[in-house]
Amino acid sequence: MNESCYLDGQASLEGLTVLAGRARRLILEMTHRAGMGHTGGSLSEVELLVALYFGGMRSIDPSRPDRPDRDRFILSKGHATPGYYSVLALRGYFSPELLETFDELGTPLQAHPDMHKLPGVDMSSGSLGQGLSCGIGMAMAAMADPSLGSFRTFVLMGDGELQEGQVWEAAGYAGALRLPGIVAIVDCNAVQLSTATGPFQAPDAVAARFRAFGWDASGVDGHDLAALMPAIASARERAGRGPVVLVATTVKGKGVSFMEGRCEWHGKAPDDGELARALAELGS
Numbered sequence: 001m002n003e004s005c006y007l008d009g010q011a012s013l014e015g016l017t018v019l020a021g022r023a024r025r026l027i028l029e030m031t032h033r034a035g036m037g038h039t040g041g042s043l044s045e046v047e048l049l050v051a052l053y054f055g056g057m058r059s060i061d062p063s064r065p066d067r068p069d070r071d072r073f074i075l076s077k078g079h080a081t082p083g084y085y086s087v088l089a090l091r092g093y094f095s096p097e098l099l100e101t102f103d104e105l106g107t108p109l110q111a112h113p114d115m116h117k118l119p120g121v122d123m124s125s126g127s128l129g130q131g132l133s134c135g136i137g138m139a140m141a142a143m144a145d146p147s148l149g150s151f152r153t154f155v156l157m158g159d160g161e162l163q164e165g166q167v168w169e170a171a172g173y174a175g176a177l178r179l180p181g182i183v184a185i186v187d188c189n190a191v192q193l194s195t196a197t198g199p200f201q202a203p204d205a206v207a208a209r210f211r212a213f214g215w216d217a218s219g220v221d222g223h224d225l226a227a228l229m230p231a232i233a234s235a236r237e238r239a240g241r242g243p244v245v246l247v248a249t250t251v252k253g254k255g256v257s258f259m260e261g262r263c264e265w266h267g268k269a270p271d272d273g274e275l276a277r278a279l280a281e282l283g284s
Contacts, residue, residue, distance in 0.1 A: 011054045016225045019090055020050045021282060024255045026086040026099055028278050031269035034103045037111070040265035041158060042083030044189040044250040047223050049087040052154060056232035059151070062092040065119040069149030071236075072122045072138050076131020077158035077187065078112045079267070085109050085118075093120035129164025131155045132184060136174050139181035152236050156185045159201040160192030168213070171243075175214025178242040183235045184210075186245065187222065191252035191263050203247045210245045222248030256281055 011019065023046045031037030053060070057071035075084050082102065089096040094108075101107035108117035112126030123134050135155035142148045161167065174182055188203045190196055199205060207217040216238050220231040228248075235244045252266070253259030256278040270278055 013226055013229075016047075016050055016054055016229075019054060019087075020046050020225065021255075023050060023083065023086040023090060024282055025279060026089070026096065027082040028256075028270060028275055028282075030082045030086065030099050030102045032271070032275045033100060035269050036103060036267075037082045037269050038079045038267050039082065039269060040191065040253040040259060040262070040267075041077060041080040041187070041189065042086075043254045043256065043259065044222070044252050045077075045080055045083045045156065045187050046087070046254065047225055047228055048156060048185060048187060048248055048250075049083060050090075051225060051228040051232055053087050053091045055229060056236065057152070057154065058236075059149070060091075062120065065093060068147065069151055071151050072135070072153040074123045074131040074135050074138075074153065074155045075113055075125055076135075076155050077128065077161055078125030078131070080158070081109070081111060081113055084113060088118075088120045091120075094118070128158070128161040129166040131157060132167055132170040132174075132182075135182055135184070136170055136179060139174075139179055142181045143179075150181065150240070152181055152183055152239055154183045154185060156187060158192070159186055159188040159190065159197045159206065162186065162201060162206060168209075171210060171213040171215065174243040175210075178214065180240050180242055182243045183232075183239050184215075184243070184245040186247045187250050188247055189250040189252040189254075191261060191266065193266050194263050196263070203249050207245070207247045210247075214243070216242060216244045217247060218245075219247045219249065222250035223254055 027042045031039045059070045102109045113121045115121040115124045135153040138153040210217040259265040
């Protein structure tokens with residue numbers, strides 16, 4: 001597929017679906033080659049990232065990754081870089097061939113994203129719970145400086161990550177200020193490092209807690225691109241009036257039957273046989 005046919009990052013629903021499938025193959029090939037990487041959470045975030053980078057975010061330009069008025073993105077669940085890097089490559093920030101260097105010595109594709117080494121990365125991340133605070137800072141900067149064009153900041157968090165207290169300190173601060181410009185997205189895949197996240201992190205419970213902190217909260221199927229595209233557009237528009245969270249119901253390891261919903265695939269790479277099985281399931 002030639003990604004250059006997507007003018008200004010816009011793609012048809014069929015095109016988005018093809019891109020999501022290609023991203024999944026790249027994730028599996030990348031982690032297999034490196035012998036490490038967070039496969040399950042990368043597979044669960046694919047449609048969220050495709051929807052953002054191919055239509056959901058405004059004024060992003062791979063040829064000008066530092067464009068001042070661009071929407072910003074923070075991967076707060078910073079371990080899920082195989083998914084992030086795959087979509088950045090498909091969007092044209094760098095050649096997909098660079099994915100072959102994932103986690104090698106000296107590569108810009110570190111296990112956690114580094115904003116000083118890789119174009120398109122707006123924040124270095126990895127320590128869980130910090131992304132929303134930084135996103136709120138970016139939103140405040142956009143509000144303070146009209147020359148920045150009132151950009152939006154999107155922060156993708158994991159449901160397990162919400163157990164970090166800093167998330168709720170940040171949520172309370174933004175809610176109390178009715179801070180515009182911030183859109184949090186929660187990848188609710190129901191599985192963390194070694195266990196299920198449990199009912200306290202279920203999508204309805206997460207949305208209710210954000211509402212209690214003063215956020216506009218809504219839910220969406222995180223793998224349904226037909227629902228995601230309008231949901232993200234609506235969240236972006238509503239963020240002009242205050243903080244917004246989109247709680248996305250997803251599946252850990254989505255697309256590969258023997259990985260789906262399994263905590264052991266949180267930080268595991270497929271071996272030769274598992275890669276062959278997984279790619280066969282995904283098809284061409």
